[in-house]
Amino acid sequence: MYYYNFLAFISAVMDINKNPELLPNITLGLQLYRICNNPFLSTKVLMDLFSERFYGLPNYQCRTKGLLTAVIEGLPSEVSMQLSKVFKIYHYPQISYASENLLMSDAVKFPYFYRTVPNELHLCEGILKLLKLFDWTWVGIIASDDESSMRAINILKEGIEQNSGCIEFTEIFSHTNELSAEKIHKINETIYTSSTNVIIYYCNGEIAFNLLDEIDMLQIPGKVWITTHKSDFVSGRYDIRFNPKIKNNTLAFTTVEKNIPDFSKFVQKVNPTLLPEYDKLELFWWSLCDYLCNKNIKRTCRRDEPRVFMKHCTAKFFGSSYSVYNAVYALAHALHDMVRSGSGNSMQSGESKHVDYLPWKLHHYLRNLHVKNVLGEDLSFDENGDYSMGYYIINPVFLANGMQNIEVVGGYNPNAPSGQDFTINEKAIVWESAFTQTPPQSKCSQSCPPGFRKLTSKEKPICCYDCIPCPDGEASNQTDMDSCSRCPEDQWPNKDRTSCIPKAVQYLTYDEPLGTALTFFSIFFFLITAAILGIFINYRDTPIVRANNRDLSYILLFSLMFCFLCSLLFIGRPDQVTCILRQSAFGIIFSICLSSILAKTIIVVIAFQATRPGSKLQKWLGSRVSNSIVLSCSLIQVVVCLVWLTTAPPFPYLNMQSEFGTILLECNEGSIISFYCVLGYLGLLAATSFIVAYLGRNLPEGFNEAKYITFSMVVFCSVWVSFIPTYLSTSGKYMVVVEMFAILASSTGLLGCIFIPKCYIIIMRPNRNNRKYLTIN
Structure with a gap:
């Protein structure tokens, strides 16, 4: 997990254990694993979870304290889905703060799965609303070939076509294998030769960053990028290899991130030498120190704290800390409700207490959870185990002085009333200077003005068309009309054929x-x-x-x-x-x-x-x-x-x-x-x-x-x-x-x-x- 998420996890557990009203007389512990998207490590972790840790024997446990209650993870969707199949066997609740896979909203196949992020269907809906708002009907798509991304691409294609849009190209690359030189060249050629001005880049953060290493996509002028890999921007990851050639042409969808005051204080005061070892701790901690100094927060980075050179750190949010906090607190409140109801039997053993329970009992309380989180917002799961929340639309701006400024320019909340679910502040968006018109246009054909209609061809996509004047006796008063409307018999189109006007009644008069x-x-x-x-x-x-x-x-x-x-x-x-x-x-x-x-x-x-x-x-x-x-x-x-x-x-x-x-x-x-x-x-x-x-x-x-x-x-x-x-x-x-x-x-x-x-x-x-x-x- 990203180090911010790791710190958020520790901070949330510490806050819960300090809270006398939540799980009184019970200490909530944690056990951390790093899988690093490695199948072998995933198998090893599963063996450790369901057996005595150093023996690797499934179903063999001799622990007397520190019972496994649930699993909180921030893994990629495919790994999370595979682990969920094992957790289902043992009836252990699984709470994810990262997986947005639409399939995992199936409560029959994944009955013990919960998440504190929205599923990808809402993400696709948000992207479609953004395209419709700016009237972008000619787009390209670049995506990884993982199951989650491919399903999202199908949803996007269907939605774009329903809105009379077209997809110029779809480039799919492997999410497991390294990109070949031939594939890199093909993607580059496709992007540079395309006529579309809008490209959707759909994949998770790790895969996205790997592709950005190979292709300088964000340096291509005249292209708007709609991305879904939130972590790269939100965590300030681009600061590591900042390039002044990067264009200000990106709109990224991120899950709603909110800074929790207690966690901010924890980050400012925590001593990294007391935390578990992490191979990228030096890089992270120097970024954090630089960030805190930029914010005028008095903190001394001692010489014994690891450092590496880092020019700037401008993270606006602390990773996925909001989702991590919600996951930990949801589990704590469900466990608290179960203990209070008597489903968990408290047992005294010396000075320690532990809760003896069957894990499927906790599942019932997670399903019926209705509490306020640390920010006073509703925290509950629906019948599919999903947590209702929306997305921010951020616009990362790379400044000439090397700083990165991230502005929230809009959002999508699927639970809001119709008409209020999608918001955008166009004036807050910084567009690249290469665009002659703002917001930029992306159409295969220019709009047909009133008085004209579209003329499509079977050889071309539906949104590539010619504009021809309305036939005699017909008019159109809107842009991009598929057909013109015939005027009533007593009316006729005006000169521009934009409306029907009464016909002049003609007969021989004495005045003429x-x-x-x-x-x-x-x-x-x-x-x-x-x-x-x-x-x-x-x-x-x-x-x-x-x-x-x-x-x-x-x-x-x-x-x-x-x-x-x-x-x-x-x-x-x-x-x-x-x-x-x-x-x-x-x-x-x-x-x-x-x-x-x-x-x-x-x-x-x-x-x-x-x-x-x-x-x-x-x-x-x-x-x-x-x-x-x-x-x-x-x-x-x-x-x-x-x-x-x-x-x-x-x-x-x-x-x-x-x-x-x-x-x-x-x-x-x-x-x-x-x-x-x-x-x-x-x-x-x-x-x-x-x-x-x-x-x-x-x-x-x-x-x-x-x-x-x-x-x-x-x-x-x-x-x-x-x-x-x-x-x-x-x-x-x-x-x-x-x-x-x-x-x-x-x-x-x-x-x-x-x-x-x-x-x-x-x-x-x-x-x-x-x-x-x-x-x-």
Whole structure:
């Protein structure tokens, strides 16, 4: 054991024997063995414990005093486990202040095992919480191949993977054999070539120190070491071979260590020459003297006390003295309870007393122990023989002047309430200057910011990934998201795709430039049409107005006026009424226009045919025929629209798919077949008018209206033929603009081709407005 632990053991026994309230009239003795991790010495110690000391015969005892009560040990986990199997046979309680082996918490396999240190499961939990706190997801592991360490590595691997972390490498070395040059080179190469900034070094103190002798790990810049070998730092062992190249980049987990005032005084006053011999006593004692001098404690290291050169000693705690004290006092209190209960029979023999008992009886009192230790803290074992305590997280700092400063920067207490079990003071941690960011980062890939998601690959570990932007319609508001969240239908990601925002509702309004321009042209051409109608009414008795049926001209002009006005139905927020009126009003009014043009064309053709002598077509020249044509052709369109509106009428529709980030408020046509039937019927009327007008274009007349109707139908059909593919390729307000443009353009074409030439003659060439220009040459 370390010499501090040896002194703590002696001090605790002396304090108990001086205490009149604890084990009165009974002297607690001790017998010390040094095994030094040697299997042969372990066997020899077992033989001595269970036999007469110098005979080595098991089960043979002739002692009359100084009975073996229990075994307190601070051995490595594997040795402690092997010894426990023998102690189980003899029912001797075994109390360890060093073994943290998780397996030994099994009360069935190790019913007589107790310990005053936590089991390694809590140590693994503390390391995992530290990794999670600093978001270290890319780590390496170096560990010895002993059973305890390997089990801990499996626990760590599972926990790291559950926290979305990865292990870059795991280097395992022998805890029994010396490291070969090849193995040393491999570990060195792995450390230097690794990309991780955090390495977990998991093994016990002796093994850890042996590896540190071979590999200058703590001199590697840019690496954070998480260690579990507490003794090397707590006892100031690094002072022996202090190297100024050692980096300040270590966080070590140590069991909670507390200095006991009585023990501190004992160390300051004890005379080492009165203690048992120890081959490293000289080295230890000079360190102690130097430490006490640094603390301004007046103590003279006499010349007869052994000395060796030692530059500094900065131990913050006295080894595992707290755990040793708890082990000795737990045994003393259990023995005290057993004696008081009468399970131990006191026997008087001269001036000495001893307790005659069976060892398994003490086991019952250890299980039910509930007392206060020397610091007034609860001391008890759970059903597995474990003592509930936590860990310190220390940060050893090697100063430029050769001093070593050890600061407790955090801790882990598994028994504390959730949220309070893990504490860390980041400001107290001294990081190496090589780190550009503190705390240092250790990730295989940089964090994906909000608006991005991870893209993993089967060839790479799960924490090695690329960052790609969230797909259209999705957003992420946290870092390192595995997937983005799809926005609701009425919402869309913002520019950075970090949150969902309401989509902009888009429709053609009067305020925007397109809406304003179309409104202006609709009203302008409406007024032009009204002016032409006024001219025709004013000159209603002139030959050019009366030609080709004056009433049809009036009907055509009135319908064109309403065509220009109906285009205004397409501007503004669509609702149920406007959606119904848009297409039906447009279809019916345009059918009246085209019916009037068809009637005018037919009348023109009939008029020239009727001028022949004996022609029977003169009876078809009356207004009744033309009105019948207009009424019947328009009525068909009215019926089509009524069927459309009664079966599947248009309705307002929120189109959320056509444009990214925009809700298109538009009119759904309801029945698309009915819509194209309306357009198809208009096309039929236009084609018929075109054909009839084209056949009559060369009739001998000074003012042949058929030529102008032919040209107007060419314009009309060109507009609407180009309208259909354009209409189908657009959406939202631009679809509305296309249809409005088609209505305005075709209406303007009819107005310009048919009526502008007549107005030109009426106003600019009144001399041509007489019958001689309308007669056949």
